[in-house]
Amino acid sequence: QVQLVESGGGLVQPGGSLRLSCAASGRDFSFYVMGWYRQAPGKQRELVANIISGGSTNYAASVRGRFTISRDNAKNTVYLQMNSLKPEDTAVYYCNVRKIPYNYWGQGTQVTVSS
Numbered sequence: 001q002v003q004l005v006e007s008g009g010g011l012v013q014p015g016g017s018l019r020l021s022c023a024a025s026g027r028d029f030s031f032y033v034m035g036w037y038r039q040a041p042g043k044q045r046e047l048v049a050n051i052i053s054g055g056s057t058n059y060a061a062s063v064r065g066r067f068t069i070s071r072d073n074a075k076n077t078v079y080l081q082m083n084s085l086k087p088e089d090t091a092v093y094y095c096n097v098r099k100i101p102y103n104y105w106g107q108g109t110q111v112t113v114s115s
Helices: none
Strands: 003-007 010-012 018-025 033-039 046-051 057-059 067-072 077-082 091-099 102-105 109-113
Touching (some): 003 091, 018 033, 046 077, 077 091
Antiparallel strands (some): 033 046, 091 102
């Protein structure tokens, strides 16, 4: 059974940092695309960043230069280092791992940026 367990969310002041982690279990995810999405209240879920098995990354324009995605294939874990956080980064952040035809989601972790 596949499980994605996220951690690292919380409340942070503007300009602060958080690191999200997502540990996947149930199979070898080395060749899956791993990524993070977020959904703010009243908005659609959007891609934040993803990373392929070889390490190439893709970022939303709104987070490029502030967020860094990385993965540890030996641990089946993906990370999201978030720096210079802004109030508009407030959302539920979801881990995603996918490889056709499979697509798995974590339960989400709340990130709130507020003074």
